[in-house]
Amino acid sequence: MTLVNMAQRINVLNGSTGERLGELQSRRLTELVQFARTHSPFYRGLYDGVPQHVTDPAVLPVTNKAVLMEDFDDWSTDREITRDAAEAFVSDPEMIGHKFLGKYLVSTTSGTSGYRGIFLMSEEELAQAGRINLLPQVVDFLKKGIVSGAALRLVRGRLRSASIIATGAHHILNSIRLRSSESGRRKGSNRNIVLSVLQPVSELVRELNAFQPVMLSSYAGIISILASEQEKGTLSIRPALVALTGEGLPTSEYARIERVFGARVIDSYGCSEAITMSRSCEHRWHHILSDWIIVEPVDEDWRPVPPGTLSHTTLLTVLYRKTQPIIRYDLGDAVLQRPDPCPCGNPNPAVRVSGRAVDLLRTPDGAAKTSAALVVESLAAKVDGIRQLQLLQTGPATLEVRLVPDHRVESESVWTNTLAVLARLLADNELEYTLKRGTAPPELSPGGKLRQFIPAAPSGSG
Ligand SMILES: [Zn+2]
CATH class of the missing domain: 3.30.300 (GMP Synthetase; Chain A, domain 3)
Structure with missing residues (x-):
């Protein structure tokens, strides 16, 4: 399969939503609701009185982090999972990078809500999250990168990547990245380094200069600081790809980062509940990955708001999460959905997230x-x-x-x-x-x- 064929196939897979819910999305929702009802006592109780066959999320009651954390044991679909065991696991620093109950990756990031949550994912769920996120991004990048020669830089740089993350904490990305950088070190190849956001900027600059990554990923605020270091000349790297997560920056900042590093900037709208929910386009809109993610912009009574109107909050459904189903979950984010088709051609709903400015x-x-x-x-x-x-x-x-x-x-x-x-x-x-x-x-x-x-x-x- 050629790269373009592959990209076309992925575009087809990703573009099944139009005016109504895509068929694939609605079938997956039916299956998830059925699964949750069967295996999670919490959802069984919550959905008492809801029709058997659900194709529209609007018929389902809303949940949120506080409620799910309170009902932690009943929420999960694996009866071995208990809050006491999970709390004990996450309060033991020795367990960072290990799997809870030998099978679940754990994330305890507080996200933007400040209310601490514990999220568990099986390897299978994580692989699915990675597939929906990375594959289209990389293919899209390569399609465009071949023209600019950036793909060549990636290959010549042997895909050396540097990630600057919140090390020391339980975070799903922590376990994956620490694992891959350790195995890289053991083999002597060391193509990934993981640095901590808590290292002083001068130290990050020194390590990045020595390592010369061709892919750089971190929180938007950290990348913004590093772009200033590059402008000053203290930092001197030439990444082909810069991936931002976490927080939103003003549009002018993306352009500056792109210019300063001469790199393509990819940013994603994500949260600990869904890791990645969207894929950003060159017009700076976040296109929801609708085959696996449902995002409903709603008012304060959880009624849908029309595109073009800023929502009060957003309800999130993650169609691949089975261990701890996230269905119509009040995320607290105010989003604005684009009312007209995006000029980039991506048919998936396009949103901008309000209130995620970097402080x-x-x-x-x-x-x-x-x-x-x-x-x-x-x-x-x-x-x-x-x-x-x-x-x-x-x-x-x-x-x-x-x-x-x-x-x-x-x-x-x-x-x-x-x-x-x-x-x-x-x-x-x-x-x-x-x-x-x-x-x-x-x-x-x-x-x-x-x-x-x-x-x-x-x-x-x-
Ligand atoms: Zn677009």
């Missing part, structure tokens, strides 16, 4: 050092017993910490640990902030989502 933490002279969301995620991963966490910038060099401890843990020790770990994380990033212990609970967005970071803003925090 960077800076030194007093204005140099960006890291993203606030990453600091919050690292804190939630390192400190046991955080239920909700929020950082509020109350002055140029003052951060207020707002925290809700888990009821299972003694709250004073959660506070002490949080403040100590936060001080260390900031110092590691050459940041100096005075920390204040907040008395109010974390503030929610209009969509009911917990905002991890509220920057100092002249107009107030909204």
